[in-house]
Amino acid sequence: MLAGKNILSLEMDSGQSVLDAFYRVLEMVPALKPHWLDHEGQPQVFVHVFLNGDDASTLAQGMQTPLHDGDCLDFIPPVAGG
Amino acid sequence: MDQITITQLKESHQLLAEFQYAVQPVVHGYANRTLYINLDSNTIAIKPVDQKMKETFTGGKGFCLWLLWNAINGETKWDDPQNELVVAGGPIGGITAYPGSGKCTVVTLSPLTKSIIDSNAGAYFGPYLKFSGFDALEVQGKAQEDVVIFIDGDNGTVSIEAAPLDEVNTHLLSKQLTDLYGGETDKGKRAISVMSAGRAAEHVPMCGVNVSYWDSRRQEIRIKQAARGGAGTVLRDKRIKAIVVKYSETGGDSNGAANLELIRAAGKRINKEIADFDASQNDMRHLGTPYLVEIMNKFDILPVQNFRYGSDPDAHKINGEVWKSMFDFRGPDGCWYGCSLQCAHAVPHYHLQSGPYQGEVVFVDGPEYESLGALGSNLGIFDAPAMLELCFYCDTYGIDTISVGNSMAFAYECYEKGILDKQKTGGLELTWGNAEAAYELLHQMARGEGFGVTVGQGVRAMKAIFAERYGADPQQLQDMGMEIKGLEISEYISRESLAQQGGYSMASKGPQHDEAWLIFMDMVHKQLPTFEAKAEALHYFPVWRTWFSLHGLCKLPWNDIIPVSNRTAKEPAKVPEHVENYCWLYEGISGKKTTPEDLMAQSEKVYNFQRLFNLRMGFGTRQHDYPPYRLIGPATIEEYENRTERYDTQLREVIGVNPEGKSVEEKISLVRKHREHQYEQLMDAVYLRRGWTNDGVPTQATLKRLGIDFPEAVALSAAHGG
Ligand code: SF4
Numbered sequence: 184m185l186a187g188k189n190i191l192s193l194e195m196d197s198g199q200s201v202l203d204a205f206y207r208v209l210e211m212v213p214a215l216k217p218h219w220l221d222h223e224g225q226p227q228v229f230v231h232v233f234l235n236g237d238d239a240s241t242l243a244q245g246m247q248t249p250l251h252d253g254d255c256l257d258f259i260p261p262v263a264g265g
Numbered sequence: 266m267d268q269i270t271i272t273q274l275k276e277s278h279q280l281l282a283e284f285q286y287a288v289q290p291v292v293h294g295y296a297n298r299t300l301y302i303n304l305d306s307n308t309i310a311i312k313p314v315d316q317k318m319k320e321t322f323t324g325g326k327g328f329c330l331w332l333l334w335n336a337i338n339g340e341t342k343w344d345d346p347q348n349e350l351v352v353a354g355g356p357i358g359g360i361t362a363y364p365g366s367g368k369c370t371v372v373t374l375s376p377l378t379k380s381i382i383d384s385n386a387g388a389y390f391g392p393y394l395k396f397s398g399f400d401a402l403e404v405q406g407k408a409q410e411d412v413v414i415f416i417d418g419d420n421g422t423v424s425i426e427a428a429p430l431d432e433v434n435t436h437l438l439s440k441q442l443t444d445l446y447g448g449e450t451d452k453g454k455r456a457i458s459v460m461s462a463g464r465a466a467e468h469v470p471m472c473g474v475n476v477s478y479w480d481s482r483r484q485e486i487r488i489k490q491a492a493r494g495g496a497g498t499v500l501r502d503k504r505i506k507a508i509v510v511k512y513s514e515t516g517g518d519s520n521g522a523a524n525l526e527l528i529r530a531a532g533k534r535i536n537k538e539i540a541d542f543d544a545s546q547n548d549m550r551h552l553g554t555p556y557l558v559e560i561m562n563k564f565d566i567l568p569v570q571n572f573r574y575g576s577d578p579d580a581h582k583i584n585g586e587v588w589k590s591m592f593d594f595r596g597p598d599g600c601w602y603g604c605s606l607q608c609a610h611a612v613p614h615y616h617l618q619s620g621p622y623q624g625e626v627v628f629v630d631g632p633e634y635e636s637l638g639a640l641g642s643n644l645g646i647f648d649a650p651a652m653l654e655l656c657f658y659c660d661t662y663g664i665d666t667i668s669v670g671n672s673m674a675f676a677y678e679c680y681e682k683g684i685l686d687k688q689k690t691g692g693l694e695l696t697w698g699n700a701e702a703a704y705e706l707l708h709q710m711a712r713g714e715g716f717g718v719t720v721g722q723g724v725r726a727m728k729a730i731f732a733e734r735y736g737a738d739p740q741q742l743q744d745m746g747m748e749i750k751g752l753e754i755s756e757y758i759s760r761e762s763l764a765q766q767g768g769y770s771m772a773s774k775g776p777q778h779d780e781a782w783l784i785f786m787d788m789v790h791k792q793l794p795t796f797e798a799k800a801e802a803l804h805y806f807p808v809w810r811t812w813f814s815l816h817g818l819c820k821l822p823w824n825d826i827i828p829v830s831n832r833t834a835k836e837p838a839k840v841p842e843h844v845e846n847y848c849w850l851y852e853g854i855s856g857k858k859t860t861p862e863d864l865m866a867q868s869e870k871v872y873n874f875q876r877l878f879n880l881r882m883g884f885g886t887r888q889h890d891y892p893p894y895r896l897i898g899p900a901t902i903e904e905y906e907n908r909t910e911r912y913d914t915q916l917r918e919v920i921g922v923n924p925e926g927k928s929v930e931e932k933i934s935l936v937r938k939h940r941e942h943q944y945e946q947l948m949d950a951v952y953l954r955r956g957w958t959n960d961g962v963p964t965q966a967t968l969k970r971l972g973i974d975f976p977e978a979v980a981l982s983a984a985h986g987g
Contacts, residue, residue, distance in 0.1 A: 262560055
């Protein structure tokens, strides 16, 4: 949604994590950096990352969860409903 | 008909009653008086607000409920003259230093639910009413002819005027009355707020009220809606065309704050946050609530075809980005002064394709997410111009987009299932995606003729009509009719969120998301894993969300923007930094040291009082807190087969049954038994947490704890086992 892009394909090495993919997206779309990173370069608290529909923060390994071929990541703002 | 000039309009406004009063400054957020009007006798009077009323009911919705409680009894019907339309802002409402501070709440006995309804709107009515000298307005009785009520806070007069020539439909009437009472200057027009409905409110019970303000940058009338539950129908039943309030001298200190600096400190903090982060978060300033379409579709909770499905490949045709390219960004979009979140967008230059104004070019407020869900995905209409057409006519006729969208979707599904046919619909083909049929249904509601009037009665009424007239199966209609307590369900699929099922079904007024929106906490972020956690959320959030309507505040700046401090917050869903802001606001207004618990205490009293009020009207017990089965689980074969893997997995892993070799009907039945049992357990846990009996009645101990144990309340509780 941000920077005019909705969908990206990522080539990741085996064993790389959700967090690695997060930073890879920022390399590919640098315009997202001020939106997704805080001033220390950490992911902003309000960017929610979903791995195959599951909130990454609820997974056992969180953002360190390793990725597999065909995995789908979503980056979602803090949705509050109406 | 030739256009009526303002001079002709003025001459036609015969004065039926006039009342003069001294306008007093607002002190610590209160005008300390309410305005009472009776249209049977053309009486206009002032009532005092005492300390006890403030301590018990705070203001806003709390005042409305208390005034209505004293005006009617358990036997009163919505169209009795005794029923009232009550409107209030709230003590914090009217400040200009904090976003979202201009709401008003409208309360009445609902023609849809037959019980108490509350609905809130932005725009300027609430603050202007208070600055004109009144914490609330009660209108009782019925006029003998069409009238306009005019509250002139500049000159201290209230008048009831015959209004024979005024338009009824909002887009024309608001303009006429803004010109009539505001004159030709921008300053004059900005001083006017008009509350009105539209032609459909004369024929169907699902009409709300529109509240206007003048947008001087665009030279347009803007409107916001208190749409839910039929307040507009009550307005027209009383033969009121409009209630107009005028106040010219709004300033940063109009609200008589005890400590304006504290309010400014809270405002500075959130305004910086919005400036820094809105674009990175929900981008409300450019997308408004339509940003939700894409996300709800992604998570399979966007209502499609009468809530059968949760997503559709065409949803992108009506999502936020589509509207961003059409919205008018010529000026700010806050619906009250100082709202930096500015989500109240609009589309200019829309060419109407149908109805009495066909061919005219109009300015369309919105659309909001709820309208896109109700009139778009839920009807299978994925077409931006059609959304504008439907939203424009709903607004000007006074029709609630949620109620009418769900009602049409119910009728469309009945048509698909053969319960209805062309003969029964008067020739309309109610097939998914048919926008022209939807237009015609709206126009019929406004004309009071044809099948539109049947649809306009709402889903609950249609269930009874179709069973009785056409021999349809009442259980099938119950399962697929998306209403609870007679009110149509707002636009989120809650099948995979038990907490949201409870949020909708146990809400006091009926299934409106403003009381509890827990889907993401529950289903997506998985923060409510147990019945106890869900029950706690279904205690905290409905009570907390009620707080906004006590004070004339908009909820969106609470959690549609998230502060960085949420990273370390113990309970981030509550957004503690913003709750602290609200403590500062109340403390700044009242001068009293305020904690989050104080705010919750204000709200919990009113929340429980509303439940008691429902009880008094013959509702408010467990039997009224059940949803249609489709809200809980797959009600039909097509719904099950749309997500076979999900339900089969649940059968295997949660219910412990092997789905292999079972028919879909058998599997539906097994899933249903399990889910309905879960829902019963949830109700038990929620009632217990709220301090209610197992039948959903606030106990006498709860009433005592909250300080609302006055004799009639205690007697009601006792009579129902509390
Ligand atoms: S956030 Fe939006 S709806 Fe709320 S007051 Fe501001 S502009 Fe109005």
